[in-house]
Amino acid sequence: PAPSPGPVPLVRFAGARFSGAGPATDLRQAPHSFNGTLGGALSISFVARWDALHLWSRIVDFSAGPGLDSITISNLERGKSLVADIYRRGARKRLSMVGAITLGNTQRYLFTVSDKGCMRMIRDGVQLGELAAGYAPSAVERPKLLVGGSCNPADGGFQGHIADLKLWPD
Numbered sequence: 001p002a003p004s005p006g007p008v009p010l011v012r013f014a015g016a017r018f019s020g021a022g023p024a025t026d027l028r029q030a031p032h033s034f035n036g037t038l039g040g041a042l043s044i045s046f047v048a049r050w051d052a053l054h055l056w057s058r059i060v061d062f063s064a065g066p067g068l069d070s071i072t073i074s075n076l077e078r079g080k081s082l083v084a085d086i087y088r089r090g091a092r093k094r095l096s097m098v099g100a101i102t103l104g105n106t107q108r109y110l111f112t113v114s115d116k117g118c119m120r121m122i123r124d125g126v127q128l129g130e131l132a133a134g135y136a137p138s139a140v141e142r143p144k145l146l147v148g149g150s151c152n153p154a155d156g157g158f159q160g161h162i163a164d165l166k167l168w169p170d
Contacts, residue, residue, distance in 0.1 A: 007168045010036065013147050015047070015163030020054055020156065024061075024149020032145075038062055039139025041115040041170035044073065047163040049106040053078050054156025058149055059109075060165070062142045066152040067092070069140045073111055074150075075101055082128070084111050084121055086135040093134040095119040100128050106161065112170065113137065 011027055011034050018024075027034045048059055056074050063070035070087040082100040086093050100123065110122040119134035120127060144151045147165060148158040 009166035009168040010034065010038070011145070011165075011167040013046075013162070013165035015161065015165070016148065017161045018148040018158045020052060020057070020159030022157065024058075024146040024157070027145035027147060028143070034145055037139050037141050038071070038145075038167070039137045041113060041136060042071075042167060043110060043112045043170055044071075044165070044167045045108070045110045046165040047106060047108050048160065050075065050101050050103055050158075050160045052103070052159040053080065053101070054159060056150060056152070056155040057158040057160075058146065058155065059158065059162060061144065061146040061150045061152075063087075063144045063146070063151045064140060064142050065144075066150075069138045069142065070151075071137050071142075072150075073109075074155075078156075082121065084119060086113065086117075086119065086137050088135050088138050091135075093117070093119065093131060095121055095129050095131040095134060097121055097129040108164075114170070 059073040080101040084095040117134040119131040
């Protein structure tokens, strides 16, 4: 028999180059037009290359607002550490991977969070980090589903390339 194709992603983003100064892509807007809630166990897969490190350069910011019910993946401040943050009602859990970003390298990432809140980040098939006592995201509507930018105007834009982004429930 043919192998199973696996779960169908809720959200797909083919990819784009981001200048660091231009607008983010909002997956709630056309042509993506995702309309639903995100929460509980989920996985986010993407290919990324950072060309520069700006303040909190976000791969994704799926948010109800800065520091509110949010799922974010970015570099830490202006540095080479990769962080995945989940905010629930203003409280944050952070999976931090010190020195995980190399400018100019294109790599595949997989971020997963279980229904019990275990957060993991895998890069090119190798686990970078795990936070067993994280949060599963609250199942809420997030008005912003941003790729390559942040809902916080104080954060810098992403400069580089993001491709083959998929999000699906686990």
